[in-house]
Amino acid sequence: MAESAVPLLSSLKTIVGEANVLTEDADVAPYVTDWRNAFHGRARAVVRPGTTAEVAAVVRTCAEHRAPIVPQGGNTSLCGGATPHANGSEIVLSLARLARVRAVDAANATLTVEAGVPLARVQQAADEAGLFFPLSLAAEGSCTIGGNLSTNAGGTAVLRFGNARDLVIGLEVVLADGRVWEGLKGLRKDNTGYDLKQLFVGSEGTLGIITAAVLKLFPKPRVSATALAALADVDAAVALLSQLKQALGDRLTGFELISHHALDLTRAAFPAFADPLPGHPWYALVQADDASDGSPLAAQLEAALGAAVESGTARDATIAQSAAQAEALWSLREHIPEAQRREGHNIKHDISLAVSRIPAFLREAQVRLDAAAPGLRYMVFGHLGDGNLHYNLRPPVNVALEVFRRDTARLNRIVYDLVTEMGGSFSAEHGIGQLKREALTHYKAEVEIDLMRRIKRALDPGSLLNPGKVV
Amino acid sequence: MAESAVPLLSSLKTIVGEANVLTEDADVAPYVTDWRNAFHGRARAVVRPGTTAEVAAVVRTCAEHRAPIVPQGGNTSLCGGATPHANGSEIVLSLARLARVRAVDAANATLTVEAGVPLARVQQAADEAGLFFPLSLAAEGSCTIGGNLSTNAGGTAVLRFGNARDLVIGLEVVLADGRVWEGLKGLRKDNTGYDLKQLFVGSEGTLGIITAAVLKLFPKPRVSATALAALADVDAAVALLSQLKQALGDRLTGFELISHHALDLTRAAFPAFADPLPGHPWYALVQADDASDGSPLAAQLEAALGAAVESGTARDATIAQSAAQAEALWSLREHIPEAQRREGHNIKHDISLAVSRIPAFLREAQVRLDAAAPGLRYMVFGHLGDGNLHYNLRPPVNVALEVFRRDTARLNRIVYDLVTEMGGSFSAEHGIGQLKREALTHYKAEVEIDLMRRIKRALDPGSLLNPGKVV
Numbered sequence: 001m002a003e004s005a006v007p008l009l010s011s012l013k014t015i016v017g018e019a020n021v022l023t024e025d026a027d028v029a030p031y032v033t034d035w036r037n038a039f040h041g042r043a044r045a046v047v048r049p050g051t052t053a054e055v056a057a058v059v060r061t062c063a064e065h066r067a068p069i070v071p072q073g074g075n076t077s078l079c080g081g082a083t084p085h086a087n088g089s090e091i092v093l094s095l096a097r098l099a100r101v102r103a104v105d106a107a108n109a110t111l112t113v114e115a116g117v118p119l120a121r122v123q124q125a126a127d128e129a130g131l132f133f134p135l136s137l138a139a140e141g142s143c144t145i146g147g148n149l150s151t152n153a154g155g156t157a158v159l160r161f162g163n164a165r166d167l168v169i170g171l172e173v174v175l176a177d178g179r180v181w182e183g184l185k186g187l188r189k190d191n192t193g194y195d196l197k198q199l200f201v202g203s204e205g206t207l208g209i210i211t212a213a214v215l216k217l218f219p220k221p222r223v224s225a226t227a228l229a230a231l232a233d234v235d236a237a238v239a240l241l242s243q244l245k246q247a248l249g250d251r252l253t254g255f256e257l258i259s260h261h262a263l264d265l266t267r268a269a270f271p272a273f274a275d276p277l278p279g280h281p282w283y284a285l286v287q288a289d290d291a292s293d294g295s296p297l298a299a300q301l302e303a304a305l306g307a308a309v310e311s312g313t314a315r316d317a318t319i320a321q322s323a324a325q326a327e328a329l330w331s332l333r334e335h336i337p338e339a340q341r342r343e344g345h346n347i348k349h350d351i352s353l354a355v356s357r358i359p360a361f362l363r364e365a366q367v368r369l370d371a372a373a374p375g376l377r378y379m380v381f382g383h384l385g386d387g388n389l390h391y392n393l394r395p396p397v398n399v400a401l402e403v404f405r406r407d408t409a410r411l412n413r414i415v416y417d418l419v420t421e422m423g424g425s426f427s428a429e430h431g432i433g434q435l436k437r438e439a440l441t442h443y444k445a446e447v448e449i450d451l452m453r454r455i456k457r458a459l460d461p462g463s464l465l466n467p468g469k470v471v
Numbered sequence: 472m473a474e475s476a477v478p479l480l481s482s483l484k485t486i487v488g489e490a491n492v493l494t495e496d497a498d499v500a501p502y503v504t505d506w507r508n509a510f511h512g513r514a515r516a517v518v519r520p521g522t523t524a525e526v527a528a529v530v531r532t533c534a535e536h537r538a539p540i541v542p543q544g545g546n547t548s549l550c551g552g553a554t555p556h557a558n559g560s561e562i563v564l565s566l567a568r569l570a571r572v573r574a575v576d577a578a579n580a581t582l583t584v585e586a587g588v589p590l591a592r593v594q595q596a597a598d599e600a601g602l603f604f605p606l607s608l609a610a611e612g613s614c615t616i617g618g619n620l621s622t623n624a625g626g627t628a629v630l631r632f633g634n635a636r637d638l639v640i641g642l643e644v645v646l647a648d649g650r651v652w653e654g655l656k657g658l659r660k661d662n663t664g665y666d667l668k669q670l671f672v673g674s675e676g677t678l679g680i681i682t683a684a685v686l687k688l689f690p691k692p693r694v695s696a697t698a699l700a701a702l703a704d705v706d707a708a709v710a711l712l713s714q715l716k717q718a719l720g721d722r723l724t725g726f727e728l729i730s731h732h733a734l735d736l737t738r739a740a741f742p743a744f745a746d747p748l749p750g751h752p753w754y755a756l757v758q759a760d761d762a763s764d765g766s767p768l769a770a771q772l773e774a775a776l777g778a779a780v781e782s783g784t785a786r787d788a789t790i791a792q793s794a795a796q797a798e799a800l801w802s803l804r805e806h807i808p809e810a811q812r813r814e815g816h817n818i819k820h821d822i823s824l825a826v827s828r829i830p831a832f833l834r835e836a837q838v839r840l841d842a843a844a845p846g847l848r849y850m851v852f853g854h855l856g857d858g859n860l861h862y863n864l865r866p867p868v869n870v871a872l873e874v875f876r877r878d879t880a881r882l883n884r885i886v887y888d889l890v891t892e893m894g895g896s897f898s899a900e901h902g903i904g905q906l907k908r909e910a911l912t913h914y915k916a917e918v919e920i921d922l923m924r925r926i927k928r929a930l931d932p933g934s935l936l937n938p939g940k941v942v
Binding site for chain 1: 902907
């Protein structure tokens, strides 16, 4: 270890207290591996500051020692964005102790929270203020709002409320030199210069460290309706999406596409789930919410689905008759990833396209993949309303997982090539991290990579913030 | 004129054709003065490219000649953002001929348009596709979508749909060196690197020249309701806003605050307007829209306003009984700026605060201003739902306009000091341009200005794009 190690660590201990500088292997271990256990790094230390001032002092000290920093929230990245590299030179900066709800302003419909507040607690704080924070995703119990913002998390309500970046109107950020940008005004309109906050949102800690945010809150949903529709093909799903948007307007909050393969695998892994509409190739899980009491929402959804069945867009449909039934439908959807995980390795793609191009993509992708790997099994599901598919591949029945795993790069290339040809994205909501850095270099236009590098150099000239991630 | 003038202009003529390089005073005049006639500049030439490739070639050529460029759309900036400086060294680059609607994708609910398309034509193209583009503002007949995006325009539907930046999911931008960034994928989710588009949106042409955009479309409003509520004070307006959000959810699309002074002045200038609810100090103009047929929206709005009158939040309320009545209410609101213009000079402030702080701001501002300039008359109106006020000052009755005009800087300072103390913005929707550059330097935190300058240097190292604007 370099000579500067001792003075750096003792400086850090002076800032955050001895107990908050972890160096023992057992203490450090949870911070240097991602939760999918796909990335394994090492760290010089894990530092856990408790305030923004401490974060700033830690960054300043690291900058003086030229020690690179890996910011980390709930450590739930799916792309290794929060995992340090293997060389052990980095400091993991955990935001977990910045966990205060700083302010609730119901009249302004905003919430000011620190980066380390878990998403579920943000939702709860909004609820206690009589309002609603719509960001929702599988990891919400453990992921933090700082991580959600720095990765621009998506989730199940993007169709109506947008991605994480659409839910933030202010940020506090510690910059690469330890200065603090205080941008927490909570204004819905502010045209005094460049929009700095959107630069930090989604940059995965490579441009600055988000320490707090002002979040937009919304009226609480008062009436909800959930339905499952059975569909002949994905063209029908796209048509149904348009019809439901026309019928329900903005109250259509979720539209999830599920293939029968995904449903079958999930029901096989969790036999307690009922099969709501057996025997169809595709399904759409539809969620609608209305913030006004006494809304005829369920009747409107029922009428729209009835018309869709009548006109042949949908084959069949069922509306949840109780909160428990609605929850069972969503639970089925949310257990798909776990069902996949239990089965062992599969090759995941988190892609997006213009919604209108999804059917053509699925047809062409299958033609190319079937030719390249006969017998491949497809697990397709995702947020069709946002053009975002989890396009996952299972091995042919007679191919061992280990053999299949070795085929990852080749199959990725086929999928990403087609996505790119069709104007789509090879990372819709999971980000880049370490996992997709090569894809970024390969598929992004040179001019875009150049712009990103110029911005990186402008804001972090010493390349101290999460180096080797994103760009 | 410098020696390079002749070769530059002939190069430009080669690119765009002789007819599209204007140099005669009479031809140039409309491009070098803003529409409020507050800024007067000169230009070496006005260049009117017809395609993105021509824009790129023009920028490349200007870069070679180190000739600064002022991009211009409909020339409706309220801050001199599109007006060249007086030294005559700049090339005005008009985007007006880039006026094609490139693509309509109803299933993806997106529209791809070139920068020079007037906002009203964007709205119309959306309408023809059976969808809705919500950006709406007074200048919509002449302003262009490129200008709307580069200034992050606000308007009357921000409460529900956000600012211009919230309505764009893709951009095509010509960079300072003439390269083209093609970011027109039209994806609702794309986490492959930094969000470059939001950097260009709102940067007033100082970082790049927007040549085309992919815009988000929404379901068309099918049912609308418009009402005017009479209020005792602004605290009541804030309370009513919260109550209506609870009652109507996202279907509350507009909530405009109007003081009786603003109403009186407008009715004096345009006597044809009726006085819908005479004799109250404050009013709120309320707009609600629902995209689903057969929505009970009007009944819900009536019930909510009835409850507000019952509980004392509102003094009185009237709901428009016809489209004509609704239009008359909006027309009254929209004639306020023209009524002010006819009266002659007033001192305008386009400020924003957290909605919850607006009443305290108005009280304190009046105390300070009354002390500084006894007899001052207040013209307050604006988008309360967004925390955005047009806080305008008329001279005391016995003070001549010319004398009052000389007091501008002193009164601005009082208003902006208080806005800053209360965590607000001195430019909510109009931007910086030339007009508010000094305020920016004075009121912005040093760290924020430093970040902006670093980004400007990174993207436009030669300072060729709209120099002397914003930062």
